[in-house]
Amino acid sequence: MVPKWTRILERAEVVGNYAQPLVITALGKSVGTPEGGVTAEIVHFATFDDLKAADPAMVKDKIVFISNRMERFKTGAGYGPAVKARGAGASEAARKGAKAILIRSIGTDTHRLPHTGGVTYDEDAPKIAAAALSNPDADQLVRMLGYSDSISVHLNIQTTMEDPVEMYNVVGEITGRVKPDEYVVLGSHLDSWDLGTGAVDDGAGVAITMAAANLIQDLTKERPYRSIRVVLFSAEELGLIGARQYAEAHEKKGDMANHMIGAESDFGAGPVWALASNVSENAVHVVDKMAALMGPLGIVRADRKAGGGPDVGQLRAKGMPVMDLMQDGTDYFDLHHTADDTLDKVDPAALRQNVAAWVVFTYLAAEWPGSFR
Ligand SMILES: [Zn+2]
Numbered sequence: 001m002v003p004k005w006t007r008i009l010e011r012a013e014v015v016g017n018y019a020q021p022l023v024i025t026a027l028g029k030s031v032g033t034p035e036g037g038v039t040a041e042i043v044h045f046a047t048f049d050d051l052k053a054a055d056p057a058m059v060k061d062k063i064v065f066i067s068n069r070m071e072r073f074k075t076g077a078g079y080g081p082a083v084k085a086r087g088a089g090a091s092e093a094a095r096k097g098a099k100a101i102l103i104r105s106i107g108t109d110t111h112r113l114p115h116t117g118g119v120t121y122d123e124d125a126p127k128i129a130a131a132a133l134s135n136p137d138a139d140q141l142v143r144m145l146g147y148s149d150s151i152s153v154h155l156n157i158q159t160t161m162e163d164p165v166e167m168y169n170v171v172g173e174i175t176g177r178v179k180p181d182e183y184v185v186l187g188s189h190l191d192s193w194d195l196g197t198g199a200v201d202d203g204a205g206v207a208i209t210m211a212a213a214n215l216i217q218d219l220t221k222e223r224p225y226r227s228i229r230v231v232l233f234s235a236e237e238l239g240l241i242g243a244r245q246y247a248e249a250h251e252k253k254g255d256m257a258n259h260m261i262g263a264e265s266d267f268g269a270g271p272v273w274a275l276a277s278n279v280s281e282n283a284v285h286v287v288d289k290m291a292a293l294m295g296p297l298g299i300v301r302a303d304r305k306a307g308g309g310p311d312v313g314q315l316r317a318k319g320m321p322v323m324d325l326m327q328d329g330t331d332y333f334d335l336h337h338t339a340d341d342t343l344d345k346v347d348p349a350a351l352r353q354n355v356a357a358w359v360v361f362t363y364l365a366a367e368w369p370g371s372f373r
Contacts, residue, residue: 001164002235005029007194008158010131012102015039015154018144023134024102025114025195026157027086028237029121030130037156038063038099038129044145048085051092060097063153064089067142069135072108076267076329082106086117086132091125100129100155104138109334112136116193117337118237129157167191169242170232172210174217174224176366181255182226184365185262185320186213186358187243187312189236196341200332204346204354205265206232212358216366224366226260233311236266243311247318259320261365261372264309265354268335269346270328272357276302279321283372286364287323293360297353302326321372323365325357 005028012022043062045051051059051066066085071078085103093101105115114134121127133141144151170190176182188205192198213230234242250256261279275294277287291301307313308322316322335341365372 002167002238002241003029004162004165006160006162008160009156011037011156012131013154014141014144014151016152017148018151022137022141022153023112023114024131024137025116026159027119027130027132028116028193029161030090030119030157030159031127032158033100033129033156035158037154039152039154040099042141042145042151042153044142048089048092051089054096056096059093062098063155064093064098064101065141066101066103067138068104070106070108070333072330072333074273074328074330075326076332078108079106079333083117087120090119090128090130091122094126094128098128100131102153102155103130103132105132105135107135107333107336107338110135111340113338113340115337116195118239129155131155131157167234167242169234169246172213172230174213174228176226177223178369179226181258182260183229183258184226184362185259185312185315186228186230186362187233187262187264187309188266189233189242189311191235191237192341193237193337195337195339196335197343198341199343200268200335200341200345201337202236202266204269204351205267207351208265208354208358211355212362215355215359216363224363225369226366228362228366236311240310240314243314247314251318256315256318256320257373259315261321261323262308262312262315263323263325263361264312265325265358266309266311267327267329268332269351269354270330270332271350271353272297272299272325273328274300274302274326276304276306276324276326278306278308278316279323279372283321283370286368286370286372290360290364294357297357299357319373323361325354325361327354
């Protein structure tokens with residue numbers, strides 16, 4: 001069961017000094033402001049940690065603004081430190097008496113397209129409206145605050161949260177010829193944010209994992225040694241709901257131990273450039289073989305341990321070995337969770353390179369008779 005959240009209206013403008021409209025979008029699951037909106041002075045923090053350390057008297061009755069800037073990295077490493085402001089900022093601000101919160105978008109672009117993404121409300125805090133400013137608008141607000149001690153914003157956000165609706169993980173399997181009860185898991189997620197079309201997050205991942213399994217089915221005369229299971233997880237964006245349910249259901253069923261190895265494609269359609277693993281010592285040589293076969297695709301062996309991605313990571317937490325087919329995410333966070341997440345951003349050649357790499361991983365993982373656990 002998944003909460004049904006809908007965006008109705010989102011508007012913001014500076015009033016008084018430097019009066020001008022601001023481009024914002026409500027964060028996913030945000031409550032609305034009171035009807036008609038709120039007008040309040042901005043209190044500015046450079047980071048979430050600065051808000052955390054702030055005296056509540058500074059924050060009370062204000063609109064909190066966190067201006068932290070997500071840095072661009074090939075690995076997407078700028079996301080983790082910046083995204084705290086989006087997830088936890090609202091409850092932290094609300095506990096200190098804030099009326100609403102605005103954050104600089106968690107994204108690396110310079111376009112006037114704000115990035116949505118989930119806000120997480122703590123049980124013990126009041127719920128306040130939470131929105132992201134487009135990056136140029138956030139920078140503009142910082143500039144105004146440099147010129148004036150008092151900048152006020154009128155913010156009107158209207159959303160609805162209806163009763164939970166039923167959603168499903170979609171699972172397809174090529175059943176193994178020798179060990180039908182052992183699984184190689186290929187994960188990606190079916191849901192996407194409402195602003196764009198989800199072509200990049202995570203339509204690309206869905207296409208890559210399905211195409212890899214399909215290609216193996218088409219090219220091989222017999223079914224694989226163990227089963228290949230493609231899992232399109234539901235409701236990832238709202239809090240990994242489908243993946244958590246999958247992990248719980250299989251733990252209850254007692255067959256988590258049959259999940260031999262897994263990987264996830266959820267980082268757009270950029271080419272794979274490195275292969276990381278988290279498998280038992282006795283299986284490392286198989287991963288080395290995969291990396292060698294992927295070499296002609298421009299892929300190197302990564303020296304870090306694989307995490308498995310957000311969804312498949314839920315299965316890793318229950319003991320499943322994982323691999324990361326690490327993609328070049330240099331541009332990924334220009335598009336992520338924006339209206340600009342559309343199919344024209346997907347490069348067919350890069351998509352094919354992904355599928356080729358996934359076929360190598362999947363085929364060897366399904367055919368090698370030893371254990372990755
Ligand atoms: Zn995603």
